[in-house]
Amino acid sequence: MNSIYLVDDQPITNFITRKLLEVEGITTKIKEFTNPLIALEELEELEEDSDPFIFLDLNMPEMTGWEFLDSLKSKNHYPKIVILTSSTSELDLMKAKDYPCVIDYIIKPFSKLKFSKLATHLKTAS
Amino acid sequence: MASITKNTSQLYRITYEAYSKFANNISRCSSLKEVGEVSRTHLKYLLNFHIIRITIQQGDKYLFFSLTGNQVEYDLKEETQILDHEKELLENEIPILTKNIPETWINENINSETLVNPNLWGWFFKKNNRKVTVTLIADENKPFNTGDVDILKLAVDCFEAKFHEIYLARQLDRKNKSLTEALKTIQDKNDQILKIVENQQEIIEDRTKEIVAKNKKLLHISALNAHNVREPLSRIQGLIQLFDLFDDQQIRQEVIPKLEKSAEEMDQVLQEVISMATNELSELKAEKL
Numbered sequence: 001m002n003s004i005y006l007v008d009d010q011p012i013t014n015f016i017t018r019k020l021l022e023v024e025g026i027t028t029k030i031k032e033f034t035n036p037l038i039a040l041e042e043l044e045e046l047e048e049d050s051d052p053f054i055f056l057d058l059n060m061p062e063m064t065g066w067e068f069l070d071s072l073k074s075k076n077h078y079p080k081i082v083i084l085t086s087s088t089s090e091l092d093l094m095k096a097k098d099y100p101c102v103i104d105y106i107i108k109p110f111s112k113l114k115f116s117k118l119a120t121h122l123k124t125a126s
Numbered sequence: 127m128a129s130i131t132k133n134t135s136q137l138y139r140i141t142y143e144a145y146s147k148f149a150n151n152i153s154r155c156s157s158l159k160e161v162g163e164v165s166r167t168h169l170k171y172l173l174n175f176h177i178i179r180i181t182i183q184q185g186d187k188y189l190f191f192s193l194t195g196n197q198v199e200y201d202l203k204e205e206t207q208i209l210d211h212e213k214e215l216l217e218n219e220i221p222i223l224t225k226n227i228p229e230t231w232i233n234e235n236i237n238s239e240t241l242v243n244p245n246l247w248g249w250f251f252k253k254n255n256r257k258v259t260v261t262l263i264a265d266e267n268k269p270f271n272t273g274d275v276d277i278l279k280l281a282v283d284c285f286e287a288k289f290h291e292i293y294l295a296r297q298l299d300r301k302n303k304s305l306t307e308a309l310k311t312i313q314d315k316n317d318q319i320l321k322i323v324e325n326q327q328e329i330i331e332d333r334t335k336e337i338v339a340k341n342k343k344l345l346h347i348s349a350l351n352a353h354n355v356r357e358p359l360s361r362i363q364g365l366i367q368l369f370d371l372f373d374d375q376q377i378r379q380e381v382i383p384k385l386e387k388s389a390e391e392m393d394q395v396l397q398e399v400i401s402m403a404t405n406e407l408s409e410l411k412a413e414k415l
Contacts (some may be wrong), residue, residue: 010357012384016364023371059353086356089349108360111367 002050003029004122007039007068008057008084017055017084017110024115026122028053036063040071043079051079053122058085058092069099080121084110144171145280152284156295158191161288162198169193172277174268176244177235180285181212183257184293191285194235208259215250215259222248232263242266249278253286347406351399358392 004021006014014032021030031052033039039054040063046052058065065083072078078101085092086108096105103121106114148168155161169178179192188208191200209231211222224246232238244265251258260282264270365385369377 010361012361012388013364015380015384016361016368019368019371020364059357085353086360087349087353088356089353091349108356109364109367111364 003031003052005039005043005052005054006030006032007036007054007060007065008032009034009060009062010057013057013084013108020110020112020115021122024112024119028122036060036065036068040068043072043077044075051077054079054081055084056081058083058087066095069102072101073099082106082118082121084108141172141277144168145277148172148281149284152288155288156292158200158289158292161191161285161292162193162200165191165193165285166196166198169281172281173262173274174270175262175264176241176268177232177261177263179261180282181208181259182286182289184290189289189293191289192235197235209261211246211248212259212261215248216257219250219252221250222246224248227263245270249275249282251279251282251286253283254290256286256290258282258286343406347403351403354395354399355392358388358395361388362392 004026006017008014008017011032011034014034018030018032031042033042036056043052056065056068063071065085069081081099081102082104083096083102084106088107093105096102104118106118148164148171151164151168152161155164169175175193177192177194179190182189182191184202186205187202188205189200189202190207192198208216209228211224211228215222225244227238227241227244227246229238232241232244238244241263242265244263247260247262247264247270249260251260260278262270262278362385365381365388368381372381
């Protein structure tokens with residue numbers, strides 16, 4: 001059973017996402033990261049077939065979501081990623097389409113309604 | 127051997143031949159200098175004279191042409207340059223024949239003491255609305271008679287026509303020159319205008335670049351502001367959703383403190399955004415247009 005990574009510099013956001021996932025019956029192990037660099041380090045140590053499902057914020061002080069994606073790309077590492085951002089910019093949405101491993105783009109706040117669209121992905125991941 | 131002066135028909139033929147040579151040569155002239163040269167070599171075969179002087183009105187000026195022996199003078203001058211007897215001719219339009227010689231003028235040209243019983247002949251003609259005076263000084267050594275007036279008139283016709291042609295050519299030349307100058311001025315101005323236009327285009331391009339850069343900056347500010355404000359707001363909205371999922375105890379312990387923290391951060395962000403936007407906007411405004 002693969003895990004779920006929550007990568008957001010705001011612990012409160014990770015808390016909300018975790019609670020929503022739990023309420024929806026996701027039993028997969030959820031790990032929270034407020035620093036994307038640490039998430040990257042842990043990803044490298046994982047075996048290829050145990051890739052986690054990642055919720056990724058875009059605006060983070062240590063490393064932006066884009067840099068996180070580029071770093072994975074440079075290592076030919078493509079876990080399933082959902083961008084979870086408070087940015088409403090069209091430019092960000094367009095840019096996300098350049099990354100094939102990004103399977104969804106969700107504008108915060110994450111909600112039960114938005115979760116239902118994701119459910120199939122999450123069910124297969126777990 | 128019969129004197130040639132008694133053979134009238136031969137005399138006419140010779141005079142006619144001399145006149146046609148004179149007229150042909152004059153007609154080929156293209157400058158006053160050439161007219162002077164032809165007069166110097168040919169006029170003496172048509173007429174006897176010590177001095178012959180012609181004035182022709184050209185516009186507001188007079189063309190002066192005088193031939194004294196082998197000395198040719200010509201010029202375009204103001205009316206004040208005309209002689210007293212010429213003024214009289216222009217006013218009265220009546221020919222003059224007088225022993226009263228204008229000494230000053232004569233002495234400027236020849237030694238008056240060499241003249242024997244000199245006469246001054248003066249005529250006024252009006253040719254094509256231009257006033258022409260002819261003055262001729264003759265004496266016993268170079269006699270001029272009434273019978274010579276016809277040939278004199280023919281010669282004057284010839285002169286007048288040529289002088290006017292030269293005058294018109296000069297006018298045309300002057301007008302061409304001023305047209306050429308005007309054309310050059312227009313070209314210069316055109317070049318200047320082109321330069322100004324080029325310069326304007328550069329300025330417009332620079333300004334456009336500036337505006338594009340400013341727009342980008344504004345867009346960036348607006349996107350950043352939207353994001354920064356939305357971030358804590360989205361947390362608040364997310365937390366509110368959790369209310370249904372927790373009991374009161376949990377809400378009070380876990381959710382309310384997070385709400386307070388998020389609301390506080392949102393207030394902070396709002397204040398920052400407002401002051402930053404105000405500063406950035408006033409900076410953008412302050413830059414010269």
